[in-house]
Amino acid sequence: MKTLFSFILTFTLLSVFAQSRTIPADTTVITTDTAIINGKSFEYTATTGTQPVWNAQNEPIASLFYTYYERNDIKDKANRPLVISFNGGPGSASVWMHIAYTGPKILNLDDEGFPVQPYGIKNNPHSILDVADIVYVNPVNTGYSRMIKNKEGKLPKRETFFGINADISYLAEWINTFVTRKNRWESPKYLIGESYGGTRVMGLANALQNNQWMYLNGVILVSPADYKSYNTGQPEYSALNLPYFAATAWYHKRLPLDLQQKDLLEVLPEVENFAINQLMPAIAKGGFISDNEKNTIAETYAKYSGLSKTDILQHNLNIPNSFFWKDLLRHETGHIIGRLDSRYLGLDKTEAGVSPDYSPELTTWNHAFTPAINYYIREHLNFKTDVKYNMFGNVHPWDNSNDNTRDGLRQAMAQNPYLKVLVQSGYYDGATTYFGAKYTMWQVDPSGKMKDRFTYKGYRSGHMMYIRNEDLKKANNDLRTFINNSLSKGESAKYTVE
Numbered sequence: 001m002k003t004l005f006s007f008i009l010t011f012t013l014l015s016v017f018a019q020s021r022t023i024p025a026d027t028t029v030i031t032t033d034t035a036i037i038n039g040k041s042f043e044y045t046a047t048t049g050t051q052p053v054w055n056a057q058n059e060p061i062a063s064l065f066y067t068y069y070e071r072n073d074i075k076d077k078a079n080r081p082l083v084i085s086f087n088g089g090p091g092s093a094s095v096w097m098h099i100a101y102t103g104p105k106i107l108n109l110d111d112e113g114f115p116v117q118p119y120g121i122k123n124n125p126h127s128i129l130d131v132a133d134i135v136y137v138n139p140v141n142t143g144y145s146r147m148i149k150n151k152e153g154k155l156p157k158r159e160t161f162f163g164i165n166a167d168i169s170y171l172a173e174w175i176n177t178f179v180t181r182k183n184r185w186e187s188p189k190y191l192i193g194e195s196y197g198g199t200r201v202m203g204l205a206n207a208l209q210n211n212q213w214m215y216l217n218g219v220i221l222v223s224p225a226d227y228k229s230y231n232t233g234q235p236e237y238s239a240l241n242l243p244y245f246a247a248t249a250w251y252h253k254r255l256p257l258d259l260q261q262k263d264l265l266e267v268l269p270e271v272e273n274f275a276i277n278q279l280m281p282a283i284a285k286g287g288f289i290s291d292n293e294k295n296t297i298a299e300t301y302a303k304y305s306g307l308s309k310t311d312i313l314q315h316n317l318n319i320p321n322s323f324f325w326k327d328l329l330r331h332e333t334g335h336i337i338g339r340l341d342s343r344y345l346g347l348d349k350t351e352a353g354v355s356p357d358y359s360p361e362l363t364t365w366n367h368a369f370t371p372a373i374n375y376y377i378r379e380h381l382n383f384k385t386d387v388k389y390n391m392f393g394n395v396h397p398w399d400n401s402n403d404n405t406r407d408g409l410r411q412a413m414a415q416n417p418y419l420k421v422l423v424q425s426g427y428y429d430g431a432t433t434y435f436g437a438k439y440t441m442w443q444v445d446p447s448g449k450m451k452d453r454f455t456y457k458g459y460r461s462g463h464m465m466y467i468r469n470e471d472l473k474k475a476n477n478d479l480r481t482f483i484n485n486s487l488s489k490g491e492s493a494k495y496t497v498e
Contacts, residue, residue, distance in 0.1 A: 021386050021387055022146075022387065023050055023063060023065070023144050023146065023385055023387050024050060024063075025050060025052045025060045025063040025148055026049075026050060026051060026052050026060075026063070027049045027050050028047050028048070028049035029047070029048050029049055029381065029382050029383045030045060030046070030047050031045070031046050031048075031380070031381055031382050032044065032045050032046070032072070033046065033104065033380075035104045035123065035124075035127065035129055035130070036123060036125060037104075037124075037125055037126065037127050037129060037130040038125070038126075038130060040130065042071055042072065042073055042130070043071075043072040043073065044069055044070060044071050044072055044104060044129060045069070045070045045072055046067060046068070046069050046104075046381055047067070047068040047070070048065075048066065048067040048068070048377065048381045048383045049065070049066070049383065050063040050064060050065050050066070050144070050145075051063070051064055051066060051174065051177060051178060051181070052064075052148075053140070053170050053173070053174055054173075055156070055160075059150065060148050061147065061148055061150075061156040061160065062140045062145065062146065062147045062148055062156070062161065062170075063145060063146060063148060064137060064138060064139065064140065064145045064174055065138045065143045065144035065145045066094075066135055066136060066137050066138065066178070067094075067098065067103075067135070067136045067377075067381065068133070068134070068135040068136075068182070069103065069104060069129055069133060069134045069135075070133045071129060071130070071133060074133075077183065077184065077186065077187055078186035078187060079187075079188070079487075080132070080133060080187055080188075081131065081132035081133070081187060081188045081189070081190060081217070081483055081487070082132065082133050082134075082135070082179075082184050082187045082188070082189050082190065083102070083128065083132045083133070083134045083135070083190045083191075083192055083483075084135055084137065084175060084189065084190065084191050084192070085097055085098070085102065085134055085135065085136045085137065085192045085193075086137055086139070086171075086191070086192070086193045086194070086197040086200050086201060087142075087193075087194050087195065087196075087197050088193065088194050088195030088196030088197040088198070088199075088200070088225060089142070089195070089196050089392065089393075089395065090139070090162070090167065090196045090200075090395050090398055091141065091142060091392050091393050091394070091395040091396075091398075092142060092195070092196070092197075092391070092392055093138050093142040093143040093373075093389065093390055093391050093392070093393070094136040094137055094138045094142065094143060095143065095369055095373045095391060096194065096365075096369065096464055097136070097192070097194055097222070097466070098136040098373075099121060099369070099372055099373055099376060100369070100464065100466055100467055100472075101222075101464075101466035101472070101475070101476070102127055102128050102129075102134055102192070102476065102479065103124060103127055103129070103134065103136070104123065104124055104127045104129050105121040105122065105123060105124055105376060105380070106121060106122060106123075106124040106472075107119070107120070107121050107122075107368055107369060107372035107373075107376075108120055108121070108122060108368070108372070109368060109467055109469075111468070111469040111470070112343070112468055112469075113341070113461070113464070113467030113468050114364060114368075115364060115367045115368035116368075119368065119371035119372055119375065120371075120372060120375055120376075121372055121375070121376050121380070124472075126472050126473045126476040126477070127476065128476055128479050128480060128483070131480050131483055131484070132190070132483055133184075133187075135178065137171070137174070137175075137178075139161070139167060139171065139395075140161040140162075140170075140393075140395070141161075141390060141393030141394055141395050142390050142392070142393040142395075143389055143390060143393075144383075144385065144387055144389060144390075145393075146387070147161070158397075159399065161395070162395045162396065162397065162398050162399065163398055163399025163400070163401070164199065164203065164227070164398075164399065164400055164401075164402070164403050164405065165203070165399070165402060166399065167200060167203075168200065168203040168204055168207050168405075169207065169211075171200070171204060172204055172207040172208050172211055172212050173212070175204070175208065175212070175214070176208075176212045176214065179214065185214075188217040188218075188483075188486075188487055188488070189214065189215075189216050189217060190216065190217060190218040190219070190220060190483065190486075191204055191205060191208075191216060191218075191219050191220065192219075192220040192222060192479075193219075193220070193221060193222065193224070194222040194223055194224075194463075194464075195222070195223050195224070195225050195431070195432055195463065196225045197222070197224075198221040198222065198223070198224025198225055198226065198432075198440075199224070199225055199226065199227055199403070199405050200405075201219055201220075201221065202219065202221070202224075202405040202406060202408055202409040202444075203404075203405035203408050203409075205219050205408065205409050205412040205413075205419070206405075206408030206409065206411050206412045207408070208412075209412050209415060209416060210411075210412075210415075215416050215418065215419075215493075216412070216416065216418075216419055217418050217419065217420070217483075217486045217487060217488070218419065218420050218421070218422065218482060218483065218486040219409065219412075219419065219420075219421050219422075220421075220422045220423075220424065220479065220482065221421065221422070221423045221424070221437065221440075221441075222424045222425075222465075223424070223425055223426060223429055223431075223432045223437065223463045223464070223465070224423065224425075224432060224437050224440060225431075225432045226406065226432075226436065226437075226439075226440040227400055227403050227405075228403060228405075228406050228440075228443070229436060229439065229440065231400060231403075235283050235286075235316075235318045236280050236281075236283045236284045238283065238318045238319065238320075239275045239276070239279040239280035239283055240275065240280075240433060240435050240436045240439055241319070241321055241324075241430075241433055241435070241436070242271060242274070242275040242279060242301065242304060242305060242435075243268055243271045243272050243275055243433070243434070243435040244342075244427070244428070244429065244430055244433035244434060244435060244436075245304065245305040245306070245307070245319070245324055246259075246267060246268065246271040246304045246305060247264060247267075247268060247427040247428055247434075248306075248324075248328065248337065248342040248428055248430070249304070249305055249306030249328060250264050250267055251264075251342070251343060251428060252306070252328060252329060252337070252342075254306030254328060254329075254332075255267070255303075255304070255306060256303055259303070259304075264427065264460065268427070271304045272435060272438075274300060274304065275435065278297060278300070279297060279300075279301065279317065282294070282297045282317060283316075283317050283318055286316075287316075294313070294317065295309075295313070297317060298312045298313050298317065301317065301319075305319070305324070306328050307319065307324065307327060307328070311323075311327065320354075320355075321339070321430050321431075322339075322354065322355035322356065323354050323355065324337075324430070325337050325338070325339055325342070325355070325356050325430060326348075326353055326354060326355050326356050329345075330351055333345075334347075334351045335347060336348050336356040336357075336360065337356075337360075337430075338359060338360050338361030338362075338430070338462065339356075339359045339361065339362070339430050339431050340359065340361045340362060340365075340429060340430065340431050340462055340463035340464070341361040341426065341428055341429065341461065341462025341463055341464065342361075342428045342429075342430050342462065343361075343428050343461070343462060344360045344361035344364060344462075345360060346358060346359075346360030346363075361462065361463075365464070365467075366391060369391065370389075370391055373389060373391075374389055377389070406440065406443060406444055407444075409421070409444050410444050410445050410450075413444075413445065413450050413453065414450070416493065417493045417494060417495055418486070418488055418493045419453070419486075420453045420454070420455070420482070420485070420486040421441070421444070421453060421454050421455070422454075422455045422456075422457070422478070422479070422482040423437050423438070423440075423441050423454070423455070423456045423457070424457050424458075424459070424465065424475055424478065425437040425438075425456075425457075425458055425459070425465070426458070426459045426460070426461040426462040426463060426464070426465035426471075427458055427459065427460060427461075428460070428461060428462040429462045429463040429465075430462075431463055432463065434458050437456075438456060441454050441456060455482060457475070457478045459471040459474065459475060
């Protein structure tokens with residue numbers, strides 16, 4: 001009888017004191033720390049927490065998790081840049097650039113970007129926190145960000161958040177609130193977006209200016225995903241992938257000796273020239289290309305890609321990236337190569353097939369990033385919760401229709417003479433290829449009248465170029481240079497005729 005009573009009492013207490021697994025819609029936790037960047041030491045404040053998204057009736061419908069870093073010894077916030085950072089997916093948490101690129105802490109990796117135990121974080125000696133404050137924003141269903149039920153216990157409609165234009169709309173409103181709360185309206189402002197985040201920040205640049213009346217100094221596209229290219233279904237766009245094939249084949253020593261003996265940056269310009277001026281027009285001819293031209297193109301394609309002429313002809317000059325990842329080393333070592341970073345190797349169940357079983361680079365990154373971000377937020381930023389941190393959240397179905405983000409960026413630049421753009425890409429990125437990023441940059445402003453306001457930087461790594469230590473330093477320094485060059489420095493925002 002005593003045992004039964006104890007069970008009932010324990011069950012009752014658990015029922016009374018158990019809490020639902022939720023996060024407050026509006027909360028902050030503040031910590032301080034010291035950074036040593038470029039040899040200089042300074043203190044900074046980290047504010048992490050949640051800020052609501054409201055509907056038209058001013059009711060909270062979602063809560064976004066963010067982390068905001070401010071350098072403490074800066075008194076003049078009006079001249080202190082603010083960088084607003086997004087990752088992509090869509091559906092990816094704002095974790096990758098946060099603890100591996102621009103933030104004051106980075107996770108434990110070796111010099112080439114592979115995980116090292118014990119898991120955890122270390123100081124980032126290359127962070128841009130010395131020159132700019134940074135906020136990392138997690139869109140709905142990523143990180144700890146979640147939708148909020150209404151008074152009737154119903155969640156908002158998914159289309160409120162999950163689509164190109166919906167995403168831009170609510171995030172622009174959220175940024176307005178954040179900038180107001182943190183008193184940063186006077187500050188020079190920058191958007192940085194990685195992968196799908198590139199599409200996001202192209203659209204946000206226009207939405208912030210035209211719907212929130214917030215003008216930017218810079219937009220930074222890191223390994224940008226341009227859906228205006230990916231979702232067309234036009235085979236000639238596959239020509240943009242060949243320079244990436246060449247870079248990867250060079251890395252794995254699969255090019256002919258005359259090319260292999262050259263430096264990578266000596267090889268790529270001639271491949272880019274062939275891709276745009278010969279391969280793309282050849283693919284555009286489809287089945288009406290002459291046999292002689294098709295064979296000539298296939299021979300050169302094979303030379304630059306490390307693939308066989310036979311495979312190229314059988315694919316009608318249109319090689320899927322997934323086939324390349326499976327086939328490049330198939331007959332040599334039997335390994336597959338990574339999608340997001342083709343320096344990484346993996347092993348499939350069989351060497352046969354047309355695409356890899358998995359992405360070896362992504363499993364490697366999840367291996368390192370997941371324990372690091374969970375540990376860092378809880379033990380260093382002191383934000384404690386039982387809610388799961390979503391590295392990748394459920395944001396489907398995602399509405400890709402009416403994508404005007406590329407032209408939105410052009411319009412924002414045309415309206416704002418201050419606004420400049422930096423594009424950063426890794427040569428070994430097979431998901432959002434470096435040459436595809438160049439193509440996007442070229443297409444933003446077809447007139448060419450603003451091309452002097454674009455900067456492109458390439459790196460000898462993949463999608464997350466910053467996980468390679470050499471590129472971590474180089475890429476952050478490129479960000480510093482871009483920020484410095486895009487500050488107004490007392491010049492008026494106007495066009496002049498000379």
